[in-house]
Amino acid sequence: MPPEPRRRRRPSPSWDLAVVGVLLVVLIVASTTVSGFASSRNIGFLLLDVMVIALIALPLTLVVVTGEIDLSVASTVGLTSAVMGSLWVSGLSLELIVVLCVVLGGVLGAVNGLLVTGFGLPSLAVTIGTLALFRGLAFVVLGDQAVADFPADWTGWAIGSLGDTGIPNAVLPLALLAVGFVVILHATPIGRGLYAMGNNTEAAVFAGIAVRRTKFWLFVATGAVAGLGGVFWTLRFASARADNANGLELLVVAAVLLGGVSIFGGRGSLFGVLAAVLLLGSLRNALQLVNVSSDALNVLTGLLLIISVVVPSLAARRRARRRPGGGAPPETNPVPTTAASTGGP
Amino acid sequence: MGVVLALVLLLAVTLSANPRFLSGQSLRDLLLGASILVVLAAGQAMVVITRNVDLSVGSVLGLSAYATGTLLVAAPGTPLPLVVLFGMLFGAACGLVNGAVVAVAGVPSLVVTLGTLYVFRGLDSIWASASGRLQINAADLPGGFTALGTQALLGVPLLAVGALIVVLAVGDHLRSYRSGRELYAIGSDGTAAGLSGIPVGRRVLTAFVVNGMLAGLAGVMYAARFGTLDATAGTGMELQVVAAVVIGGIAITGGSGTVWGAAVGAVLLTVIGAALPQLGVSAFWQQASIGVLILLAIGLDRALALRTARRLRRWDTRAT
Numbered sequence: 001m002p003p004e005p006r007r008r009r010r011p012s013p014s015w016d017l018a019v020v021g022v023l024l025v026v027l028i029v030a031s032t033t034v035s036g037f038a039s040s041r042n043i044g045f046l047l048l049d050v051m052v053i054a055l056i057a058l059p060l061t062l063v064v065v066t067g068e069i070d071l072s073v074a075s076t077v078g079l080t081s082a083v084m085g086s087l088w089v090s091g092l093s094l095e096l097i098v099v100l101c102v103v104l105g106g107v108l109g110a111v112n113g114l115l116v117t118g119f120g121l122p123s124l125a126v127t128i129g130t131l132a133l134f135r136g137l138a139f140v141v142l143g144d145q146a147v148a149d150f151p152a153d154w155t156g157w158a159i160g161s162l163g164d165t166g167i168p169n170a171v172l173p174l175a176l177l178a179v180g181f182v183v184i185l186h187a188t189p190i191g192r193g194l195y196a197m198g199n200n201t202e203a204a205v206f207a208g209i210a211v212r213r214t215k216f217w218l219f220v221a222t223g224a225v226a227g228l229g230g231v232f233w234t235l236r237f238a239s240a241r242a243d244n245a246n247g248l249e250l251l252v253v254a255a256v257l258l259g260g261v262s263i264f265g266g267r268g269s270l271f272g273v274l275a276a277v278l279l280l281g282s283l284r285n286a287l288q289l290v291n292v293s294s295d296a297l298n299v300l301t302g303l304l305l306i307i308s309v310v311v312p313s314l315a316a317r318r319r320a321r322r323r324p325g326g327g328a329p330p331e332t333n334p335v336p337t338t339a340a341s342t343g344g345p
Numbered sequence: 346m347g348v349v350l351a352l353v354l355l356l357a358v359t360l361s362a363n364p365r366f367l368s369g370q371s372l373r374d375l376l377l378g379a380s381i382l383v384v385l386a387a388g389q390a391m392v393v394i395t396r397n398v399d400l401s402v403g404s405v406l407g408l409s410a411y412a413t414g415t416l417l418v419a420a421p422g423t424p425l426p427l428v429v430l431f432g433m434l435f436g437a438a439c440g441l442v443n444g445a446v447v448a449v450a451g452v453p454s455l456v457v458t459l460g461t462l463y464v465f466r467g468l469d470s471i472w473a474s475a476s477g478r479l480q481i482n483a484a485d486l487p488g489g490f491t492a493l494g495t496q497a498l499l500g501v502p503l504l505a506v507g508a509l510i511v512v513l514a515v516g517d518h519l520r521s522y523r524s525g526r527e528l529y530a531i532g533s534d535g536t537a538a539g540l541s542g543i544p545v546g547r548r549v550l551t552a553f554v555v556n557g558m559l560a561g562l563a564g565v566m567y568a569a570r571f572g573t574l575d576a577t578a579g580t581g582m583e584l585q586v587v588a589a590v591v592i593g594g595i596a597i598t599g600g601s602g603t604v605w606g607a608a609v610g611a612v613l614l615t616v617i618g619a620a621l622p623q624l625g626v627s628a629f630w631q632q633a634s635i636g637v638l639i640l641l642a643i644g645l646d647r648a649l650a651l652r653t654a655r656r657l658r659r660w661d662t663r664a665t
Contacts, residue, residue: 115640115644119644119647120647121643121644121647122597122598122643124398124455124597125591125597125639125643126640126643128584128587128588128591128639129588129591129636129637129638129639129640129643130636130640131584131636132584132588132632132633132635132636132639133632133633133635133636133637133639133640134636135632135633135636136629136630136631136632136633136634136635136636137633139629139632139633140627140629140630140633143627143629247581250459250462250463253459254459254460254463257456257459263453263455263456264453293470293471293474295466295467295468295470295471295474295576296467296471297467298463298464298466298467298470299463299464299467299468299471300467301460301463302459302460302461302462302463302464302467303460303464304460305456305459305460305463306446306456306457306460306461306464309450309452309453309456309457310446310450310452310457313450313451313452314450317451
């Protein structure tokens with residue numbers, strides 16, 4: 001699909017700043033008006049709740065920046081969780097199992113990457129297929145049973161916090177990974193290459209960027225991180241189940257898009273995405289504390305997502321109309337296209 | 346048509362394992378199970394052909410089913426055609442929201458319908474808890490309505506007849522009407538379609554409204570068949586529907602495929618679920634096999650496209 005970067009760009013380069021701003025407002029308002037929100041115990045719960053979403057959003061942001069998508073991440077979480085459970089039952093040491101699970105995640109990501117970059121198939125369709133396939137394999141591996149007898153020091157670590165701060169232990173490794181991904185995307189030639197291929201794949205190829213190889217390894221990285229997410233999910237709930245993290249893919253994609261990453265690629269930042277993950281998490285947490293039902297929160301999540309694409313689009317259109325002699329009137333080509341149809345002819 | 350072949354093959358293998366697989370009651374169950382998915386796939390086909398996607402259909406089905414149930418509880422005497430019309434209008438309104446945001450604001454349908462997936466489902470739950478009736482049971486619904494779900498016309502379940510009519514109507518429209526052909530043009534190259542005078546925005550909007558309407562109809566069918574309605578009806582159905590459409594040979598990148606393929610894809614998905622236990626395979630393989638089918642379908646589609654491109658190139662060089 002030939003990219004049309006001019007129309008597809010987000011009009012405001014400061015979208016991520018806006019998300020950070022809204023996050024700060026929510027945090028300030030919530031901690032002054034909602035009793036119990038600012039307690040270290042509650043902040044700990046909040047962080048623990050968004051941990052896996054934040055974790056998977058890191059590599060997925062890079063994938064979406066290149067103009068691809070991966071809908072199979074939650075199924076990878078489920079499959080690694082199921083494999084972790086059956087390996088634990090078979091008596092392997094947990095250290096080895098964790099390594100194997102991350103490797104398994106990488107292999108699953110490589111399947112996606114190979115189908116997308118090797119065979120040139122659209123990533124949206126490929127990862128809907130592997131979403132079903134990986135989830136199905138999870139049930140084949142573990143059926144509908146649950147493995148729960150993980151050692152208490154491991155599961156305790158997963159829900160435990162650093163001293164009395166309330167900050168979960170897992171924040172540390174997550175922060176390290178986040179720094180790594182931020183550096184790659186925002187401070188290296190690799191990162192600039194990702195934006196380039198999201199904006200214009202052909203130009204990126206001519207500029208000497210190894211588009212296919214880079215995308216392949218991005219899918220591998222996404223799978224490996226999702227595998228790590230599966231390990232963490234299993235330990236946190238002390239339960240390996242085939243249906244773990246069912247439906248999580250939609251939440252992660254929602255967080256990435258709300259964070260200002262364009263579904264067409266080429267635009268967005270990890271700061272925006274991490275702020276969006278925290279924004280969604282704190283909003284839900286604060287509203288739950290004042291007894292707003294989770295159904296209302298889902299409506300809010302959906303509306304936020306729609307607003308986050310509609311407002312910039314309408315603003316861009318108004319700007320285009322106001323510019324003297326500026327561009328074609330937008331009505332002539334409002335061709336809505338789904339994202340992620342890459343590797344096209 | 347690879348998908349028809351796959352279906353015939355699966356039926357043949359299953360029949361040889363259990364000759365009674367397609368007899369009487371089990372065939373009726375199969376048709377009943379498939380008809381709701383077929384109706385959803387027919388609507389989704391129109392949307393995907395325009396290179397869009399509607400992820401909110403499961404939520405629209407749930408919302409329309411609950412609305413239909415509520416109407417029947419409040420006014421049990423409502424004539425059945427009116428009830429069906431009500432459900433369809435309700436779904437169409439949801440589709441209008443999707444289509445309006447996509448076509449008017451010019452934003453990607455994947456994002457919009459991911460958003461409305463949450464919004465419609467949330468409204469459904471809020472409605473169910475606010476009305477104080479978290480679940481509507483078959484006993485609350487008039488017998489004439491629930492009978493729709495079990496009645497048969499000349500031995501064929503009524504719901505399957507309805508699904509067939511929907512597929513015939515959508516298929517005819519896509520094949521023989523200008524507005525139907527234009528959906529393919531939009532999916533192939535939206536800019537070119539717009540330049541050649543096709544009202545792109547209006548056509549896409551219509552595709553979403555019709556899809557919503559059919560999801561509403563599917564909601565009515567769901568209510569009639571199961572009789573038990575809560576706010577979770579149709580949850581997760583969006584992926585099954587998209588899978589049916591893709592397996593049925595409609596390219597996710599738009600512009601090609603038929604509603605017949607989508608319908609056969611939906612039937613195939615249903616048959617797999619029923620056939621696996623007959624073949625002595627654990628039902629846990631069902632979802633995995635659906636995944637493999639999707640991958641095979643898009644792989645085949647790609648291979649055929651590459652072959653066509655090669656042949657055209659050869660023809661081109663010979664001509665010069």
